[in-house]
Amino acid sequence: MYDPTVARLTYRALLGRRRALILGALPLLLIVISVAVRALTGADDQTASDVLGGFALATMVPIIGVIAGTGAIGPEIDDGSVVYLLSKPLKRPTIIFTKLIVAIAVTMVFSAVPTLIAGLILNGNGQQIAVAYTVAALVSSIAYSALFLLLGTVSRHAVVFGLVYALVWEALFGSLVPGARTLSVQQWSLAVAHKMAGGDLVTSEVGLPTATVLLVAVTVLATWYAGQKLRSLTLAGEE
């Protein structure tokens, strides 16, 4: 199911040249902010939870997920070079699965690791906050990567739709319409984080069983459908 050559090519497409720098800028900003906050306010559990929940999990993880998830396949379909990959004797689901693994790995490295470091800087993992948010970032990395990889195979405007989901649906609708929060990767991963942290600092709208089922379902379904989609891919010309 996992093809090392495809993985190597995808890593190079995602991290080659100056792209790794841009992906690295966001986590760096998070760490700079946490250092500034720690210097301004000292260690405070509520502040740490605000920064990690409001900035790391709500903004940074989805954006890195969009870049890595759609970037794993979108540009190749966009410029048509995917035909060279598809013409090789590889199963299409294998290609998708390999690209998914790469996207997950990249998202995790660039979002969960900085979240852990920022959490340690902010309050030294008091009340398990750093670990809880790191687990949330890890879990949501998987779901976001699968979701945005599917978007990359379905639409040419995958990045825009991914960002609309991440910023408008989760951030805006989520804060206005309570029902929208049930259908949000962020809330599902917060449910897992809530289980880890225990206290009242990390809360979620969804129960843990629902969240786990939905996370697994979304990841599996998105990957399966992306594989199906790639089997019957038609290459459109430039609009």
Place this chain on the structure above:
Amino acid sequence: MAVDQPTPAMAGADQSRIHDIGYRGYDGPRLGRAYARRSLYSQSLRGAYGLGRSVKSKVLPMLLFAVMCVPAAIMVAVAVATKAHELPVSYTRYAIIMQAVISLYVASQAPQAVSRDLRFKTVPLYFSRPIETADYVRAKFAALASALFVLTAAPLLVMYAGALLSKMGFAHQTKEFAQGLVSVALLSLLFAGIGLVIAAFTPRRGFGIAAVIAVLTISYGAVSTLQAIAYTQDSTGAIPWIGLFSPITLIDGVQSAFLGGSSAFPGGVGPSHGEGAVYVLIVLGLIAACYGLLNRRYQKVGL
């Protein structure tokens, strides 16, 4: 046959000649540089709303335009129905509330305007015409800024029309409307500049979109987080200075200092007049810097 065929030695100077096969020179009017620049401007402006392009590429800009205007229409309807004396949201505040939509529009249309020219290497073709680097940059900059101005000023126009129809006081509403227009004009120039600079460095459209949105929303997220923390720590003096680091809070600061807007900063702590002057300087400086960077980028690109 063999007799008629001239040997190479025989095909001398008397037999070779250039045949006139009907190509004609152009002796009509030359429309020149200004015309080329205007055409590039109008094409880019139409392209920013998908006009003259495929149906698929009209969907997103038109959708965002509708999303921008519908809340304004709803507010006007409510204000008229309840016979309010003031609109529920002031003109200057509207763009700040709808910043997510504006950011998405910039992010989707800025790469549309410049990245594809880079990727398909059409930039050298433009520069083989009479236009110069500065013309190309100016046309694209002006086109995206105008498109943004249309996007942000249309809902204000809806609100203004609604306010006048429900007789809310002509002089007062006109003054606020004018202030709102100045603020969205600044916002359009600033956002267009930032979007184009980022897009001009990425030939890949998808990556440009993500980079623009990341710069706009991440900086806002970082700034508002820091402001909220400064507010809870009672260091309200720091709030206006933190606001200098993201485009949307810059605009917010300018309009709350000079254009009669109320600040969206935590606790409503807007910048004072002195700090507001710094805000204006930084906004103008950023716009000029974006223009300069674009010019520098296109000195070399694709040639």
